[in-house]
Structures are given as structure tokens and as C-alpha cells.
Amino acid sequence: MATEILMPALSPTMEEGTLAKWLVKEGDTVSSGDIMAEIETDKATMEFEAVDEGIVGKILISEGTEGVKVNTPIAILVEEGEDASALPAAAPAAAAVTEAAPAAVEAPAPAAAAPAAPVVDLSPDWPADAEMKSETVREALRDAMAEEMRGDEDVYLMGEEVAEYQGAYKISQGLLDEFGPKRVIDTPITEHGFAGIAVGSAFGGLKPIVEFMTFNFAMQAIDQIINSAAKTLYMSGGQMGCPIVFRGPNGAAARVAAQHSQDYAAWYMQIPGLKVVMPYSAADAKGLLKSAIRDPNPVIFLENEILYGRTFDVPQVDDLAIPLGKARIWREGSDVTIVSFGIGMQYALEAADKLAEEGISAEVIDLRTIRPMDTGAIINSVMKTNRLVTVEEGWPQGSVGSYISSVVMQEAFDYLDAPVINCTGKDVPMPYAANLEKLALITTDEVIAAVKQVTYR
Amino acid sequence: MAARKTTKKPNVSAEELKTYYREMLLIRRFEEKAGQLYGMGLIGGFCHLYIGQEAVVVGLEAAAKEGDKRITSYRDHGHMLACGMDPGGVMAELTGREGGLSKGKGGSMHMFSKEKHFYGGHGIVGAQVPLGAGLAFADKYKENGGVTFTYFGDGAANQGQVYETFNMAALWDLPVVFVIENNQYAMGTAQARSTSSPDIYVRGEAFGIPGEIVNGMDVLAVKAAGEKAVAHCRAGKGPYILEVKTYRYRGHSMSDPAKYRTREEVQKVREQSDPIEHVRELLLTGKHATEDDLKAIDKEIKEVVNQAAEFSKESPEPSLDELWTDIYA
Numbered sequence: 055m056a057t058e059i060l061m062p063a064l065s066p067t068m069e070e071g072t073l074a075k076w077l078v079k080e081g082d083t084v085s086s087g088d089i090m091a092e093i094e095t096d097k098a099t100m101e102f103e104a105v106d107e108g109i110v111g112k113i114l115i116s117e118g119t120e121g122v123k124v125n126t127p128i129a130i131l132v133e134e135g136e137d138a139s140a141l142p143a144a145a146p147a148a149a150a151v152t153e154a155a156p157a158a159v160e161a162p163a164p165a166a167a168a169p170a171a172p173v174v175d176l177s178p179d180w181p182a183d184a185e186m187k188s189e190t191v192r193e194a195l196r197d198a199m200a201e202e203m204r205g206d207e208d209v210y211l212m213g214e215e216v217a218e219y220q221g222a223y224k225i226s227q228g229l230l231d232e233f234g235p236k237r238v239i240d241t242p243i244t245e246h247g248f249a250g251i252a253v254g255s256a257f258g259g260l261k262p263i264v265e266f267m268t269f270n271f272a273m274q275a276i277d278q279i280i281n282s283a284a285k286t287l288y289m290s291g292g293q294m295g296c297p298i299v300f301r302g303p304n305g306a307a308a309r310v311a312a313q314h315s316q317d318y319a320a321w322y323m324q325i326p327g328l329k330v331v332m333p334y335s336a337a338d339a340k341g342l343l344k345s346a347i348r349d350p351n352p353v354i355f356l357e358n359e360i361l362y363g364r365t366f367d368v369p370q371v372d373d374l375a376i377p378l379g380k381a382r383i384w385r386e387g388s389d390v391t392i393v394s395f396g397i398g399m400q401y402a403l404e405a406a407d408k409l410a411e412e413g414i415s416a417e418v419i420d421l422r423t424i425r426p427m428d429t430g431a432i433i434n435s436v437m438k439t440n441r442l443v444t445v446e447e448g449w450p451q452g453s454v455g456s457y458i459s460s461v462v463m464q465e466a467f468d469y470l471d472a473p474v475i476n477c478t479g480k481d482v483p484m485p486y487a488a489n490l491e492k493l494a495l496i497t498t499d500e501v502i503a504a505v506k507q508v509t510y511r
Numbered sequence: 512m513a514a515r516k517t518t519k520k521p522n523v524s525a526e527e528l529k530t531y532y533r534e535m536l537l538i539r540r541f542e543e544k545a546g547q548l549y550g551m552g553l554i555g556g557f558c559h560l561y562i563g564q565e566a567v568v569v570g571l572e573a574a575a576k577e578g579d580k581r582i583t584s585y586r587d588h589g590h591m592l593a594c595g596m597d598p599g600g601v602m603a604e605l606t607g608r609e610g611g612l613s614k615g616k617g618g619s620m621h622m623f624s625k626e627k628h629f630y631g632g633h634g635i636v637g638a639q640v641p642l643g644a645g646l647a648f649a650d651k652y653k654e655n656g657g658v659t660f661t662y663f664g665d666g667a668a669n670q671g672q673v674y675e676t677f678n679m680a681a682l683w684d685l686p687v688v689f690v691i692e693n694n695q696y697a698m699g700t701a702q703a704r705s706t707s708s709p710d711i712y713v714r715g716e717a718f719g720i721p722g723e724i725v726n727g728m729d730v731l732a733v734k735a736a737g738e739k740a741v742a743h744c745r746a747g748k749g750p751y752i753l754e755v756k757t758y759r760y761r762g763h764s765m766s767d768p769a770k771y772r773t774r775e776e777v778q779k780v781r782e783q784s785d786p787i788e789h790v791r792e793l794l795l796t797g798k799h800a801t802e803d804d805l806k807a808i809d810k811e812i813k814e815v816v817n818q819a820a821e822f823s824k825e826s827p828e829p830s831l832d833e834l835w836t837d838i839y840a
Contacts, residue, residue, distance in 0.1 A: 062550025065766035066557070086543050087562070087760070087781070089774070098768035105547040124552055210652070236652070242682070247641050247675025254645020257630050258580070260652060281635050282642060289621035291614035292837035294630070326838050350840035 056136060057106055058127040061115070064093060064100045071095045072120045073128060082110045084131070091117075091128070108133055171437055172430030176383075179341060179376045184369035191333075192362040194340035195225050195301075199263060201373075202347040203233055206261065209347055210237040212252055213265030213302075222267045223303060223362055249275030249300070253282045256298040256352075263347060266302035269318045269356060283352040284327030299346045301355035304332070305397060305447050306495060308360065312483035317448035319396070322354040323424045323457070329378055330424040332356040334399035336366035338422055341376030349378060358397045381428035383435070387417035390505050391435040393458060394445035395421040398496065401477075402445045405501035414509060424454060432458060433466045440471040441508040445501055450478040472508040477501050523731055525799035531573065531730045532790045533808050535565035538589040539787060540816045541598055542761075545588065545605055548820060549765045554605045558619045561589035563760035566786035567692050568593040570733025571660055571753075574741050578655065582630040582643040583662035585620035586692075586759075590662065594627045598815055602823035610826030614833060637663060637670030640689070644680045647687035647750075658744045662690045666697025668711045674718075677750070681718040684749035688740045689715070691752065692727070694759040699771040712754035722752030728784040758784070 061071065072094040078084055085107040093102050111132035115122055122128065189197075203209045210233075215222045217230040217240040230238040241248040245266065252262040266272040272279065283296045306315035322330045329351055333339040339357070346353040368374075384399070385406055394402040399420050406416040417435050421427060436442050442462055444455030455476030462474060480494045542560040549558050561568075564586075572593045575581070583590045591601050596612065604611030605619050612622040620634040630646055633639040643661025650657035667673065668691055680687055691712065697705050708714065712722035721743070725736040733755060740751035758780045762769040769777075794800040 060551060062547075063552045064550065066555060068766075086540070095766070097766060098770070100762075100766075100768045101774070102550075103543075103546070105543045124550075242675075242678060244675035244678065246672045247679055250638065250641025250672060251645040251648055251676065251679060254582075254630075254642035254647075255649040255652070256645070257642065258646040258649025260649045277635055277638060278641065282633070282638055286623070286631070287840055288837045289613060289617040290623040290631070290837075291612070291616050292840075293613070293625055294623045295840040297840075329839075 194336035198343035245274035304356035315484035381431035387415040574737030598819035599822035608826035686744035727755035727757030
């Protein structure tokens, strides 16, 4: 049976090309893999190979022809004994398959001008009568890991100095003794490599907790975090997920200069497939880390060195697992909403205290999870206070606050009585000198000033 | 590359030889068909063909046992076919259709199969190397006796994460076979222009990882080396490196005109070292098969590939809802 040979597309963007040269002539026998012609694409001259075997019955497009559309028949291949001259003239060029119009994707419905109040989960994270005990964030994080490791053999901890040194910041204190070197693993200082190994082990059925000594060093590993951990579930059509937690201190510590003082919340927040958690209190650190370890998705868990030693009340309940994606209202108020997360909460809460003395009632929301973000809780609050200030330590351009501003503009524009202000760290690498470092960081006074601006005081 | 003129009688049954012939031919015909569908605009983007390298995966799959894992780069069609993934599912993924192994959302470079223990299909050069060691880490942790074949090319062998991984794999005795598919070109850069040492496996010595050169155009040599490497891993002795010297007949991807080498160079390998012709000769000279037997296999493979191509054209594009699924588990 005669086969038409079509002008091939030889690059992702080629629509037509020049048939530069025939390397076979009518009557030649070809088998698959033989080079038949040279074709000039928009990028280069390519060799074009035969796929089927047969005899070149007729050459339909002579060499030197320019502007030959992809999928135009250029030759006819016949089997032995067949007569090409008896063939009908070449059919008109087959319609290019690629021209099929892509089905239109429905645009999202425009946001209603005055939305109904979003449904927000306001349920308490623990029973009101739970016994409370004062614990540091450090202890809370360790307890969360230990509890989850007791409950699930597949959970293990890997990182630099997590085992014998007991953690560079002593978060893993005692874990080696309890769980042994099989499950608490010191790595060499090779973030890219061990992050990849941990991701691979998650594909293989384990539930790793990867400690980065700080998230600054995770930049060495960010390809594995994003390209391998976050995207594989999607790329595999849902077959292969990656249950893993990447945790460690994030943001500025004190006097450690530019390479060790960066807040990555906004970086990771952008990635579909990742969940991003940034707790402030010890109870949240514990409850959210437990949930993160159980979550079947990759979770970025951003801690803060300055908060590690701070004490908070932690409920003494059997299993404190706080759901990811749920904000916490730390203090109710009516004049302005202050949204923050992580160490930013320190400034937000201090500002709220001082503002209260001046008769300004601030509602303070701790996002706790940056992705998925509980935007409903923010909008609900803004519908009540009509004013919004966001507080974070990271840089201003592309900040978490700027995303919140855009969401609030789109979904609650009519409720705003003032432009949203994003309080952020200054747009500079972190300086070392004590006075300059202080200047680069967000301060409580800046939050107070922002609140006064949006409340026109 | 070693020339193929071995006259030593191989210690292998006729049935095995026929199996290798069939599996290698399936990869070659499949890839030729993929090239054709690309030319017709049915396959988009990047498409990296495996033609010429067939003996590598077929030889190593012959050394694997049920439960062993494999992971590779973006030149992955051959690996998937060799471990038994459905040709129709692979081809339909190439055409971006619902029936593709990743429902059309991964494409040529990103397919996976839990059932066949195939862990991708990775598009970032070298990234699959620590991932493969991580799969081996999981096997060791679970004490299930599994071995992971971690494939990467001579180009990836210059990535830093490869050596970070060698270090940890050796340190922790991970049961992983690092398979360097040395096809001699990192995209368009010949090995001598990109790599400081003529052999790559020797770099393992610095980490205490044994390794060897393998003639990747000889499926039996690959299988024998694979068995040795797997035995090493299964005995708990840690990783092993196989540097398999092979050759890619086609460009790096479909849009590569391959001007960095001569047509004669490619032609010479095809004529003198083709891995499929090698087995064909063994079958015929050893009187294990007649020309007619082989023609029947050719016909059978052609049918399988045509069916895969038909399926890949007929399978519908993914439903628009699929845009928003599989982001979170």
C-alpha cells in the first residue's frame, strides 16, 4: 500500500520550511532510519529520516522549494511491485493537526462587588478547659516530631547536626537517643543532595522531615523542593505524591548579616503544590508541625531562631494537631485589621497593645499558614474594620502583604475605607552593624504609624 | 566504543535472545513512530529519542527483579517500555491526551508508574540522581531487598549533586546502581569538551564506589554487568557504577540538527555497532531463529506500535477540569 510522506514539523515552533535537498531519488529503496531529505526549519537545517520501509515511488515536492507547509505530502512511498505513476495526484495538504483551536477556558466570574461574608472556620484548636503549660517553641517543635515519630515508623528526621550534636539549635534534642541513628540522621553539608535524597525517599514511601540549619541554605536545594517535591504529583497525573516536611529557622536572627538573614515566606508561597506554614506561638508550632508531618503534600515549615527560646502556653492534650490553612484571631478589634505571621506577630501584637492605650481597637490575625491562605478570615475581618495593615519581615516587592492586598482589593474593595499598607522589612540586604540592622527590620512603631495612617488619626 | 565483532558463543538461551530482540525493536520502532508523530505536529515541545541506546535499558531490565526501582532523565521512553509500561499510555502522553500515563499533564519528560516501579521522567539534568539514591534509601530503611537503577547521562555526570549523592550513597551503603548512559554528547557538546576525565566511572573511586565500563551496544554485556552490580547492591555492599558506552543516533531533541558531528560518524556506528543488528546476527548465525521468525517479530512489533499510535491519536484531550486537579493530594 502506498504511503504519503508528509512535510514534518522539526521544531516546536515550525509551521513551514524549505525542502533543501533530497538524498533519495525515485526508485530508491529505503528502510526506517535512512535519511531521506534535508529540511530547513526556522532554526536550522535538519535531516529527515524514513520511518517506514519501501520504495520512493514519486517525489511530489522538488528540492529547493520554499515555504512548504507542515503536513504537505512531499513524496510517496510504495511497496515492491506497486506502480507510483498509477497513483492519484497528491491529495491537498492535510489540515495541520496543530491548528485545532484550543477549547476556550472559561474565565473566572468577575468578583461580585459586595460579596457575602466568607465562611470561616472559627472553631477552637483545643478544648477550652485544656490544661495549659508554659513551654518554649523549641520544646514544642521537638515534642511534635517525637510524637509523630512514635506514631509512624515511616517518619524520620534528616539534616545537618540533627543527631549527635542534638540539633544546631537544639530542636532535635533527645531524638537520637529515643529513635536511634536509623531514624535521626546526620547528613554531610550538602543541602542539594540530601534534599533530593529525602524527596526520593518520600516517592519511595517514607515521610521525611528535613531540617535545614537555616532556610538560607535551602536555596542550594530549591530545585529539588520545587521541581521535584512540589510538581511531581501534578506531572504524574496524581500517581506520585511527596509527603515531606522541610523545616528550619527562617528570617533574620541577630547580627548575622545578609546571607543568613532572609525571610522566604513570599518565595515559597508562590508555588502550587507546596504548603507553607510559619507559626508564631509554641502551641501553633506544635500543632501545625504535627499536621505538616501527617500531610500527604510537601510542606515548608518556616521557624524563627529568635522565637525558639520564647515561652507560650501550650495545651496539654493527647494529640494537638492544628489544621493547616486556618488563621487564628489573636485579639478581636473593630477599628483596623492587622494581619501577620511568624515573628511579625510580635510587632503586630505589641502595636495592638499600644494602640489600645490610645483608644484604637485592632483586630490581630495570625495567618499561621501562608499557603493555602485563609483569605476568608482576612476578608471577614476587613468587612468589619474596613482597614488593613499587613506585617512581615520580608522584602516589599512581591511580599506576602502585597498578595493579601490584591485579594482584598478584588474581593472586598467596597469595604475598604483606606488603602492597605504593607509593613515589611526594608528593601536592602541585611546589614551587619547593629544600628543599621535595627533600621532594616520592621518595628512596632512602624506598625503603629501604619495603623494611624489607615485610620486617619 | 568497542566494535561488535564478537564471535564468542554467548551463554544465553534462544528465548532470551528473542526477548531482547523484541524489546529493543519495540523501543526503536516506537521512537521512530514518535519522531513521525512529532513531525505531524501531534507531539509538541521537547521529544528526546532513545534510538541507538536500546541495549542499555533492555540489558539492565534483564538483570532486575520484581520490586526493583528505576528512575531516569527526560530521555525516558525506552526505560518505560523496557520495564513494561503500556506503549499506548506512553504514546498518548506524548500526544498530551487523557489516556496518557500522566493524563496528558506530564508529557514526554514526565511519566511515572507505581505499578512498574518507574519513578520518572525528570527534566532537570542530574536531579534524578539524588532522587534515585533516595528511593534506595527507602528500600534500605524498609529492609525490602530492593535495588534502584538510577540512570543519567555523561552530561549530567558533571552536576555537583551527582557527587553529593555519591558521597551519601557510599556513606550509607545505599542499594543503588548508578548507570551513566554515556552517549558521548551532552546535548551538542562532545564528552572531551565537557568532561575532564576520559572515563567517568573512575570518579566513583574517590568515594569508594566500584564501577566499570560496559559496552552499551551489546545487550548481553550490559546484562552481565547489571547482574554483577545488582548482586553487589543486594549483598549490602552499597552503590555500584556502570558507565555504559552507548550512542544516540538522533539529535538531542527533535529540533537538534546535530551539526556537532558528522553524518559519517553516525553512519559508522549504525553499520558497525547497532545493538539490534547484533542480536539479530546472534539469532541467525546461532540458528536460533530464521529470517521468517524475525520477520514475524518485526510485524508483531509494528502492530503494537501502530496500535499505540492509533490510541494516542484517538484518546481525547484531557478534560478542562484536569487543569485544577492533582495539585495537592
